[in-house]
Amino acid sequence: MLQSFRYMAPRTRPELLDLLAEYGSRAKLLAGGTDLLVTIRAGVHKPEVVIDLKKVEGFSGLSWSQTDGLVFRPTTTINEVLQDARVRKDYPLLAACAHDLASYQVRNRATVIGNVVNASPCSDMAPALLCLGATAVLSSKSGERRVLFQDFFIGVKRTILRPEEFLERIEIPAASAGVKGDYRKLKRIQGHDLGIVGVAVALKGGKLNIAVSSAAPTPVLVQGLDAGIAVEAAVEAVAKATSPISDVRCTKEYREFMIGTYVRRLLQEVRA
Amino acid sequence: MKIQLTVNGSRYEKDVEENRTLLRFLREDLGFTGTKEGCGAGECGACTVFFNGKTVNACMVLAVEADGGSVETIEGEVKDGKFSVIQEAFDRNHGLQCGFCTAGMILSVKELLHRNPKPTEDQIKDGLEGNFCRCTGYTQIIESVLDASGQLPKKGELHHA
Numbered sequence A: 001m002l003q004s005f006r007y008m009a010p011r012t013r014p015e016l017l018d019l020l021a022e023y024g025s026r027a028k029l030l031a032g033g034t035d036l037l038v039t040i041r042a043g044v045h046k047p048e049v050v051i052d053l054k055k056v057e058g059f060s061g062l063s064w065s066q067t068d069g070l071v072f073r074p075t076t077t078i079n080e081v082l083q084d085a086r087v088r089k090d091y092p093l094l095a096a097c098a099h100d101l102a103s104y105q106v107r108n109r110a111t112v113i114g115n116v117v118n119a120s121p122c123s124d125m126a127p128a129l130l131c132l133g134a135t136a137v138l139s140s141k142s143g144e145r146r147v148l149f150q151d152f153f154i155g156v157k158r159t160i161l162r163p164e165e166f167l168e169r170i171e172i173p174a175a176s177a178g179v180k181g182d183y184r185k186l187k188r189i190q191g192h193d194l195g196i197v198g199v200a201v202a203l204k205g206g207k208l209n210i211a212v213s214s215a216a217p218t219p220v221l222v223q224g225l226d227a228g229i230a231v232e233a234a235v236e237a238v239a240k241a242t243s244p245i246s247d248v249r250c251t252k253e254y255r256e257f258m259i260g261t262y263v264r265r266l267l268q269e270v271r272a
Numbered sequence B: 001m002k003i004q005l006t007v008n009g010s011r012y013e014k015d016v017e018e019n020r021t022l023l024r025f026l027r028e029d030l031g032f033t034g035t036k037e038g039c040g041a042g043e044c045g046a047c048t049v050f051f052n053g054k055t056v057n058a059c060m061v062l063a064v065e066a067d068g069g070s071v072e073t074i075e076g077e078v079k080d081g082k083f084s085v086i087q088e089a090f091d092r093n094h095g096l097q098c099g100f101c102t103a104g105m106i107l108s109v110k111e112l113l114h115r116n117p118k119p120t121e122d123q124i125k126d127g128l129e130g131n132f133c134r135c136t137g138y139t140q141i142i143e144s145v146l147d148a149s150g151q152l153p154k155k156g157e158l159h160h161a
Helices: A013-026 A036-041 A078-082 A085-090 A092-099 A112-117 A125-131 A231-241 A252-271 B022-029 B085-092 B102-115 B121-127 B138-148 B155-160
Strands: A006-008 A027-030 A049-052 A062-065 A069-072 A135-140 A143-148 A153-155 A166-172 A180-186 A197-204 A207-213 A220-226 B002-007 B010-015 B048-051 B054-057 B070-072
Touching: A013 A027, A013 A049, A013 A135, A027 A036, A078 A085, A078 A092, A078 A112, A085 A092, A092 A125, A092 A180, A092 A197, A112 A125, A112 A166, A125 A180, A125 A197, A125 A207, A125 A220, A180 A252, A197 A252, A207 A231, A207 A252, A220 A231, A231 A252, B022 B048, B048 B102, B054 B102, B085 B102, B085 B138, B102 B121, B102 B138, B121 B138
Parallel strands: A006 A049, A027 A049, B002 B070
Antiparallel strands: A062 A069, A069 A166, A135 A143, A135 A166, A180 A197, A197 A207, A207 A220, B002 B010, B048 B054, B048 B070
């Protein structure tokens, strides 16, 4: 049984901004619910109000333009991303991360924005967004802020989002189309599971970006390495940027070892 | 809050508490107990139903979100007293033992075959990664899916021989 809360489903963006201004941290936003309803059930969150974003006009689907690049909105689901022909063709790293996120029926509900605002260190979408130079557009009644994802996460389950703000759009630059990249996620089983570590690599115009999940309080980005960097130098740079811990899923040493292994394998793959 | 929705083609209108999950609403308020609650946290897939044409874990949907929507449960699979092709294949191939995962499993298979009518064994495993079985074993479940998709000739005859 879930603790009680009031459910609200605004129809317009101004209505939503009013509700956020009124309730702030007493409210939780509901998109796919695959994280939120689990945490409410576990008593981690006790919101007074749950605000459903799915009825808000203009908050669904994804789009692409030369100026804004690839745009995700508050209720764009992981499967919508995976099933998009442009994503599959031009943003293979994004598709790889999306495919490794949970199970098919979870991906039918889970959203890209939900995955990043939840700010779990093991977020599967964050590595792709970090590597591809994505921007988060944060909105509130007082206006809009634009930040890169390396400035968005500030700790375990913590972001720079203010209580009256929400993440309205994710923009992945048009210039990141065609970037070669892939994602490796270590799990306890082959099926859906939280990551033990995840490593994403993107090769973009002579530069190499590497992002790692489950290896620090936030997803980590190592950017702008020379594309021709020696493999062991890249492994070293990633090791310096990460600080994995031992926990219920595995030891710190195993994480360190597997991050290095995945960096080596991915470099071989993207440079082939 | 009063909600209206369609379940297996029939219209329902009912008052529901805002914190009630779609799963509890289906089972306890409407009596569709074919849908099971396993983990309650989106891991096991026992509560898989179709919601607006897509498979979801009903434990992670609020009943109020289903207002104006449509839901299909395992009860909707039987037509005129007859099993669906997928149900028959599970029956023929011993695709279930205790049956607790079966309702969710069959609806996930239905979704899988809809987007991929002839899945390979790997594609079946991938498509069913969100549905856990703890007793039958996956071998017969995979065989059931191969059978349901017409890829397991004569299996039924062998089974009954």
